[in-house]
Amino acid sequence: MKQAAIDTKDVRATSGPPVLRAEGLSKSYGPITVLTDVTLDIRAGEVHAIIGENGAGKSTLMKLLSGHAAPSGGTMKMAGAQVAFSDAVQAEDAGIVLVHQEILLAPDLSVAQNLFLGRELSRFFAVDDKRMNRRTAEVLARVGCTARPWSRVGDLPLAQRQLVQIARALLDDRKVIILDEPTAMLANDEVDALLDIVRSLRAQGVAVLYISHRLEEVEALADRVTVLRDGKMIGTWPAADLDQRQMAELMVGRELSMLYPPKREPVEAEPALMVEDLSVDHGAIRGTFSVKPGEVLGIGGMIGAGRTEMMEGLMGLRPAQAGAVRVNGKTINKPDVGTMMAAGVVYLTEDRKGKGLLLNEGLGPNLILQALDMINPGLRLDRKKELAATRETVKEYDIRIRSLSIQAGQLSGGNQQKLLLAKVMQANPSVVIIDEPTRGIDIGNKSQIYRFIDDLVRAGKACIVISSELPELVGLSDRVLVMRAGRFAAELTGTDITEQNVVYAAASSGNDTKGRKRA
């Protein structure tokens, strides 16, 4: 499915005057400059991809263009006239809308209320919910989102929220639509639908700025590609002139090694983690699985299949009932994060901003939060150890920062992910469960993380990887379990691990996830 979408490559020549032009834009936060002298043309009817490593400044540039932040220097022009936006609303009025990389929706409001927030439709004095719900249903259908207009956004899974966010940008006619990693949280189906939408927008003459770390998307979709590195503009090329490998090398500024480490030899060992009949409220049904030391167990499935629920239930983070849970032969009676961690199992959440990191705290406090008891045997907190561990982590995990006193929230997504990884590894686990290990991570960091997973498995740890990115699942896993509607639907090993097989198992019989809820 994904394959099909990506193969149809239709680049069209777009020339003519730019709808939006950035000249010499720069941005600094206090003493730290994150963007220097970026000059960029965006033309009507083109898909303009912006690529770069994590922290290259892509999101920052988009925030400047869409009025979410004010540039420290440089100017912007629309149709030849200079513009300056004091806030996002002005930019939206001018026809520029940004879909944020992170989810920015009011959790207590319904989908329709979120979509129309700030521009509610009304009749006489009252808001016209009927009309808004109808319009919402239309746009939701367009982006392939199955949420109901009146569902509370806080109750939706992340992927659905991401689609809601995209739907919000499509509600009105725009000149420029900026999508900042729109597919990071989506699975293949949704990605295909989204790519189609982007194409149709382009056909309508809208300029789409598209940020993604999935270079195959960029290759399939973009007309032109702009590469940023370390806050500087490397250049803009017609997409037809670049292949994925060239793009990647432009981004990182050096030659790339292999993305996936070579597969390991199968091992004979007792399972490190054994789970029997694990059922999680509103999510997963009677899951039985195990993982051995030295093995990567991949878990695939469509969004909403219940993979996250299964693992969160296992960790006691959701109400769940288990037949049996055994870690290294030891039975765990009532799993919770603490006992699981003590037994050697850690879970790395897919929601790194909401559940993974304390955004307002520094690196150190985040790093040692989980393993506080292991790092500090007594009551006291050893701040020297904390600082040492922080330095060590920054080095080992290659976290790119300019000062150790930076807050976790100020790190770019990739660096946050590395920090999160380092955080769970502080507990020195024997089983690591990673939910979406590379969501929103650039290709350079990705291979680092893959190599890292490989290292720890080679060191005799067991690893479970939940991923919606098929190449990643296939490239990393020794064994793949595919979930469908809350149940394990298939197990793939050896050469059976292919993207086609995973997709088939994930989608075959039940094509809607609602069936499970009814059950």
Add this chain to the structure above:
Amino acid sequence: MSSAEIASLPESEGFKIRWGDLAPFIALGVIILLGTMINSNFMSANNLLNVITRSAFIAIIGVGATFVIATGGLDLSIGSMLAFVVGIMIMAMNALAPALGPWAIPAGAVVALVVGSLCGLLNGLIVTVGRIEPFIVTLGTMGIFRALITYMTDGGSLSIDRSLRSAYRPLYFGDFLGVPYPVIITLVIALLGAFILYRTKYGRRVTAVGSNSDVARFSGVHVGGVRTMAFVIQGFCVAVAAICYVPRLGAATPTTGQLWELQVITAVVIGGTLLRGGKAHIWGTVAGALILEVIANVMVLSDMVSEYLVAAVQGAIIIIAMLAHRFTSSR
């Protein structure tokens, strides 16, 4: 999803009963049942009317507080503000009485509404322009309003002119087709509040701001404006309560409205509005006000607890009500 399917979507969840939202009404029912069992007089029409009428003050102010709390704010100054507005209103009415006669009453009421709204505006502006915690701001203005009323009464009391008394009295004690005026006023205010909160753009933005103010800001909502306006609504509601209050007690003293802020906030929270903002239940607030008033009434009617322990029993009942709420709504 085809457009035919879309057209057939139900318009809202209107018909699905949300137990969580009903909790305050169920709690009210249970307490009324208990009251009936404890004292046979409880159910007398007279007693019920008294209780309902009396709950008007907390309910009316509570409607305003629901707005403030829904935006994520908090107003501790309402009790003092009520006293201050009552004081100003009485002074205005007394001053106008010689010239206007009974017309001094509506004139005074208008003065009250203006002053109340301005007091709310003051709170709102300090909170939004000064970007200070509402808790602290309104704690400060609470002291200020309380001091002003003490000053205005010279530490004693400020009563309404005898000549106005009888003309004004019916506003609290009178009724329309058997429904006491304060109850009617409460209903009107609650209806208005519910309309504004659930059916207008402003109401939408109130919950949006309380739910996530960053999102609201990015969506072009003037967060400061919405917050300030909520405080103004609060001030207006306080003034309406003041207008109902004066005919009942006829005077302002430095202790008027003392600790009402706590009662109002309790009513709002019992009613199901979240203190962190983002979710608001106008009718829940009204039920909450009734619950508090009924509890107090039952305490007076029953002779079971020592006078000293009344406050303890009330506190315990509120906690138990919230616990019950929690466990019914988590279903």
Add this chain to the structure above:
Amino acid sequence: MSSAEIASLPESEGFKIRWGDLAPFIALGVIILLGTMINSNFMSANNLLNVITRSAFIAIIGVGATFVIATGGLDLSIGSMLAFVVGIMIMAMNALAPALGPWAIPAGAVVALVVGSLCGLLNGLIVTVGRIEPFIVTLGTMGIFRALITYMTDGGSLSIDRSLRSAYRPLYFGDFLGVPYPVIITLVIALLGAFILYRTKYGRRVTAVGSNSDVARFSGVHVGGVRTMAFVIQGFCVAVAAICYVPRLGAATPTTGQLWELQVITAVVIGGTLLRGGKAHIWGTVAGALILEVIANVMVLSDMVSEYLVAAVQGAIIIIAMLAHRFTSSR
């Protein structure tokens, strides 16, 4: 990035002055300066000692409140809890006095610490196990504790045995090398508090829970336990304050500690701790307590405002202090 570069990264902001964190101390300085200008007696050693000693209660309780607020909670019951603990302690001391003589004092103090911690535990458990807003829970227990002390004193007062009085008195009025004991106790409690908050694992968890309880939960922090413990610490601090309180007037009355909760919360917030949790400043709280006490002192010493308006001026000063804070720390 080379490892040389990493090694050279600045360690921490340790040496950079954070203006925001200093704001309460600057405000304190400014108010002291004003006090000196307004009345020459202000700077007398006697007056300063009085003021500092007096602020001990709010400061000690404030240390506990800093913990509760840092976890995102709030405790409105502290004033009533103080009265209740004082009452229990006096009763215990009086009962033990015949048997133990002056040793009844330490015995009573131990009773106080246990009772205070249990009161905190009660609050904490209702909040965490019952999952109810701390505001409502502690409003309820505030009523309960207040009613209990009223009941225990029969509405009158409960005085400590004459025989214990003189032995106990020095704990408030005495000094060690010129430093009054309450000040020493405050320093010890604040040091302990700062140690726990900044230097222990528990302290880390406190800020983590207040900052984002989901993250804390996913990191294996027992969120309920941390919250409950914060309330216990609060109760313990209240008991310490009670131990310092009794020797001063030697009695508990139904008005003991009334409205102290608001003063304590104000002190904590002026001190720079965020009401929504996640950021805590123990020493800021101590400065906040001093600020409140100094303002009250200066108000009495100055002859400028009518007695009726003292509360207004205090309210205004607090708001102005917060505004100043806001504008200095936004630099």
Add this chain to the structure above:
Amino acid sequence: QDKQFTIAVSIPAATHGWTGGVVYHAQEAEKQLEAAYPNIDVIVSTASSATAQVSSLEDLSATNELDALVILPFTSEELTGPVEQVASNGTFITVVDRGLADPSIQDLYVAGDNIAVGANTAQWLVEKLGGEGEIVVLRGIPTVIDDERIQGFTEVIDQSDIKILDIQYANWNQDEAFTLMQDYLGKYPNIDAVWANDDDMLLGVIEAVDQAEREDVQYMLGGNGMKQVIEMVKAGDERTPISTPYPPSMIASAMFMTAAQFAGQAPMRGSFKLDAPLITPQNADQFYFPDSPF
């Protein structure tokens, strides 16, 4: 004699010493009356504010056939209308302490005299200080009671050469009185006497003066006749040789008089004003109730 009589008693809640005393005496009187007269039912109801008192009046009269109401009103103005309402049902009204704005409503009036409390204390001070000196005053909670006492006091003082250095609220609270007195002592190098207006506050004042070891303070006076203070008077304390009674037991007197209206053949109508004579070591025993909490 089969007829049942219901007497409702509405008083302020025990929020500080004096009202605590009122509640105590009301409850004692309730027990004694109900024991003495089986056909009389007494309902005591406390209220923590004027509004709450009006509410409890409404509740009591809506749910009971009240034969009599004994009320110690929070404030005069605010309670006048509501009491009038009760009276219009034919209920016998006994007003205690605080008069209503319209005296024609009440059948029986038992009162202390707050103005006299202030004036008598002032009179005594003027004599003792020889008509000159410097004093400080503490006020209670801003209410009519406080207002009247201060009024009675200042009127007398104004006629002498005594100077009132300062007057501030301490809310009938020992702690606040202590704090305020500390500040007074810091502010004024010479203070000849302190009038604390209330014995609760007096205790705080004494603590503060003792701590400062100030010899210039010759007299510290309160009022209300609190147990501890009467003990001091009895013991001949030099700085507190007198107090003024404002006995909370007046509620009990009123209840007994009202009961007599129904139980006996004694029509009880009119006004009974309790004087506020100085309590001195000589007569202190009459004002001493060791079992009262106040």
